[in-house]
Amino acid sequence: MSKHEDAAVPLLSARGLTKAYGRTPALRGAGIDLRAGEILAVTGPSGSGKSTLLHCLAGIVRPDEGTVSYAGERLAEQPERRLGELRRTDFGVVFQFGQLIPELTVRDNVALPLLLGGLGRAQAGARAAEWLERFGVRGQEELRPGELSGGQAQRVALARALVTGPRVVFADEPTGALDSLASEQVMTALARAARESGAAVLLVTHDAQTAAYADREVRMADGTVTPLEVTA
Amino acid sequence: MSTRHILLGLLASGPSHGYDLKRRHDERFPQARPLAYGQVYTTLQRLVRDGLAEIDGTDADGGPERTLYRATPDGSAELARWAAGIAPPAPFVTNEIFAKVVVAILSGGDPAAYLRAQRAAHMARMRELTAVKTAPGADLATVLSADYALTHLDADLRWMTTTAARLTHLTAEVDAA
Amino acid sequence: MRPGDGVGAHGTRVGRGGAADRAGGDRVRLGTDLRLAWALSRGSDRREWWRAGLTAAGAALATGCAQTAVTLGALRGGYDVSLGAGLLDQPGTRAGVIVSLLLLLIPVLGFVGQCARIGAVHRDRRLAGLRLAGATPWQVRRIAALETGLACLLGSALATAVAVPVLLGVWTRPNAFAWAGLTVVAAGVPVLGAVAGAVALRRVVASPLGWVRRERRHSRPGPWLLLTAVLFAAVAVAAVARTAQGPRPGGLEGPVIVLGAVVVAGTAAVWLVGATARLTGRLLAARTGDPAVLIAAERLAGDPWAAARTHAAVLLVTVVGTGFVGVRQVMLEVLRGDKYLAENMDYYTTGLDLTAAAIGAALLIVLFALAVGTAESLATRRRGLAAQVAAGVPQRVLGRALLLETALPLAPAVLLAGLGGMAIGTGYTWLTDDGGSRSVPWAALLVPLGVYACCLLAAATSLPLLRRSVRPGELRYA
Structure with a gap:
């Protein structure tokens, strides 16, 4: 995936982000750099602004102040339509739960981003099945998300996030509701798929064992990213 | 950690000589400190002295002559007793990290800075272990030992996170007073 | 409702006092249920109030339609009715009006049914929570029935309050059949509402976990x-x-x-x-x-x-x-x-x-x-x-x-x-x-x-x- 990218120039970078919900500040001048192809863990206590940072970086939330630039594009200057398109094509999103549509089959859930991109039903279905197989979800394509275990559902969510070949995957507590073995399967699958496809991952988690799948860790406290950035 | 019992356990699958025992130990306990050959030798002699193991003969096998050992019935019984006995759950808290934080607080040092640095080191080690564990073709012993180490490092980290939070709290209270 | 009626083992466990408690227990329990129902409604979000308000409105409509139909049904032979351009004077045309009113009840009832769905997931979860906390199935049913029944009572009371003066203004001496019909409808709508409220809950009542685990429902x-x-x-x-x-x-x-x-x-x-x-x-x-x-x-x-x-x-x-x-x-x-x-x-x-x-x-x-x-x-x-x-x-x-x-x-x-x-x-x-x-x-x-x-x-x-x-x-x- 590295076309003419300089490894020193981050793929996604944010400076001086502030964001408040009502009177509660969630971010107070947070900054972060995500390089192409790396897995970066954002850890910190609950309420430290991890999820809000992820939302700002993914263009889901517009920060009150500060800049987010992705591959030279300033997200604050983009209209909502372009942000949605970015999230559909260049970004993949995985949440703790809730990103699968309960009424759609597992296969259709994974195929949905492709359908939104204008791909035909048959092709999209086939591509979805391939990705499901890569994540070890086999023979369950016709089930609904409610019929899956938590770990399986998260692997389906990963397949949905990666099916469009995104350059950045945003994962917000992807193992938050899982036990340690299911977490391990999900994280191994995520790390492997990201490395194979060259996607960068921004991994928000409060769990050190999950964060250990990353190449690097930054910590958040009180809405800022602490200066500690120890590179592996 | 009882080297005697581990050697007895390795002998349970059949007679073995000292070098073979050391090699199998390092294989089975990949993340443990490797056994010194001399330690294997002295431990085997003590087992024979206590009647828990005995010499089974010698094995030349083309190379230098080596003594084969096997477990006695007493040895098997002792192994079974040890394996079934529970380990005392953390009777004493003697940990270097804990000690350093307490000393830093007592001597007016910077425990928070120490905890941050220690966290970085812990995370680096956890990343290594995770890489070892998830490498394709990792065998069960490797996965189990990595799991064990990861869980313990995670426990350390949690204690360190809580402690860092408590220190911030404490400082805030002192400042407010 | 008799104490312990259909409650089985749970009922006796909750009503610890045994026989002594049984005598006056039912009234006490109903009071408790009322208080619980009120506390739950008051503490819940706006959607609950929407449901209550819309249910009351639907009940008022239903009461109005049914009462008018019943009153017209009570008329025998020819009358000179000041409303409806003489349409209500003859039995034949009056029958048509009655039929229309009864038909109008269908969408009204459909509307009330729809109102019951507002916040249903939230409400079911809340009542399942009550079950988890140890409430008996009957108690949960009673609370739910009270909630719906009270909303319907409000609606039917409002409708009756309008219907009676109108009736007296139009018909100088309404016969006994008309009065009986009015009363039956006014009382029947809240009762029906309460029964419907209790019946709608059968899934939640079946298991305390009920809707907390969201099953696909058919x-x-x-x-x-x-x-x-x-x-x-x-x-x-x-x-x-x-x-x-x-x-x-x-x-x-x-x-x-x-x-x-x-x-x-x-x-x-x-x-x-x-x-x-x-x-x-x-x-x-x-x-x-x-x-x-x-x-x-x-x-x-x-x-x-x-x-x-x-x-x-x-x-x-x-x-x-x-x-x-x-x-x-x-x-x-x-x-x-x-x-x-x-x-x-x-x-x-x-x-x-x-x-x-x-x-x-x-x-x-x-x-x-x-x-x-x-x-x-x-x-x-x-x-x-x-x-x-x-x-x-x-x-x-x-x-x-x-x-x-x-x-x-x-x-x-x-x-x-x-x-x-x-x-x-x-x-x-x-x-x-x-x-x-x-x-x-x-x-x-x-x-x-x-x-x-x-x-x-x-x-x-x-x-x-x-x-x-x-x-x-x-x-x-x-």
Whole structure:
């Protein structure tokens, strides 16, 4: 995936982000750099602004102040339509739960981003099945998300996030509701798929064992990213 | 950690000589400190002295002559007793990290800075272990030992996170007073 | 309600005091339940109040319709009624009015049923929580029944408070039958509401975990619906027959046939809507490449009965409306051609206008129920929708899926209902054909089109809510 990218120039970078919900500040001048192809863990206590940072970086939330630039594009200057398109094509999103549509089959859930991109039903279905197989979800394509275990559902969510070949995957507590073995399967699958496809991952988690799948860790406290950035 | 019992356990699958025992130990306990050959030798002699193991003969096998050992019935019984006995759950808290934080607080040092640095080191080690564990073709012993180490490092980290939070709290209270 | 009635082992465990407690226990417990019901309603969010308010409004409408029908039913022979341009004077025409009022009850009841769905997930979770905390199944049922029953009581009291002065103003000395009818309706509506509230809870009551674990549900109309329809038909026919003991019994065959056709059509409509929803859902879900259609189709196939009640009411209104427009055209033609009318023209046109107004009111109620249903379906899944938008699914697609959920199953059903209504209208044309060539009432075909468009508009009123629901703020609460 590295076309003419300089490894020193981050793929996604944010400076001086502030964001408040009502009177509660969630971010107070947070900054972060995500390089192409790396897995970066954002850890910190609950309420430290991890999820809000992820939302700002993914263009889901517009920060009150500060800049987010992705591959030279300033997200604050983009209209909502372009942000949605970015999230559909260049970004993949995985949440703790809730990103699968309960009424759609597992296969259709994974195929949905492709359908939104204008791909035909048959092709999209086939591509979805391939990705499901890569994540070890086999023979369950016709089930609904409610019929899956938590770990399986998260692997389906990963397949949905990666099916469009995104350059950045945003994962917000992807193992938050899982036990340690299911977490391990999900994280191994995520790390492997990201490395194979060259996607960068921004991994928000409060769990050190999950964060250990990353190449690097930054910590958040009180809405800022602490200066500690120890590179592996 | 009882080297005697581990050697007895390795002998349970059949007679073995000292070098073979050391090699199998390092294989089975990949993340443990490797056994010194001399330690294997002295431990085997003590087992024979206590009647828990005995010499089974010698094995030349083309190379230098080596003594084969096997477990006695007493040895098997002792192994079974040890394996079934529970380990005392953390009777004493003697940990270097804990000690350093307490000393830093007592001597007016910077425990928070120490905890941050220690966290970085812990995370680096956890990343290594995770890489070892998830490498394709990792065998069960490797996965189990990595799991064990990861869980313990995670426990350390949690204690360190809580402690860092408590220190911030404490400082805030002192400042407010 | 006797203490320990059907409570079994749980009941005795909760009512620790044993026999001594049993004597006065029931009153105490009812008081506790009331307090609990009140505390729960007061502490809950706005949606609960919406449900209570709308339920009360629906109950008021139902009480009003039923009381008017009962009072009219109490009249014997000819009267001089100051309302309705002489339409209420004769038993024959009065029967028609009664039938219309009873028919108007169908959409009203549908509306009340729809109101029960507002915040249903939240409410069920709350009551399941009560069960987990140790409440007995009966206690939970009583609390739920009290909630609905009190809302209905409020509605029925308001309606009665209006009905009695009006009645006294119009009818100087109402007979005993009228008073009895009024009382029975005023008391019956809250009781029915309470029973319905308790029955609706059977799933939650079955297990304390009930709806906390969200199972895929397959709600489908059971024999209850059929029974209700049959009962309703029987009551209507009996009412007609009773008031029809006037001078012109023969002239009533037409309305009775129409009424029967409507009741049968209504019952069939529920099944028709469910079946079309399932069929269109399955067919489209398997083939479409359009994400919005896919989402809507899978939702329909998953729970085709979700909107069946409201949609069935839509169909009924369509059938009646289309049929009415046809009949009206023919009747006006007949009247204009008739040289020797028994009464002046107003007598007939007022009847027609009143019927039109009733159908219009029914349509409004149905549309309101549809809008409420759509908004409710959005509100319950707003977190999931927010996640979809966060993952890049355009709001436009979700909005289209929402509209398609109404549009897809209704299109074939409304078409069929329109044809049914046309058949009624055309049939009436032939029945009244006395040699002169009557035109087929093509104008009636505009009714299904109009109803369909109104339904889409009603569903579209939820689109602003969708825009508010998918705010990323929803993602912050897991």
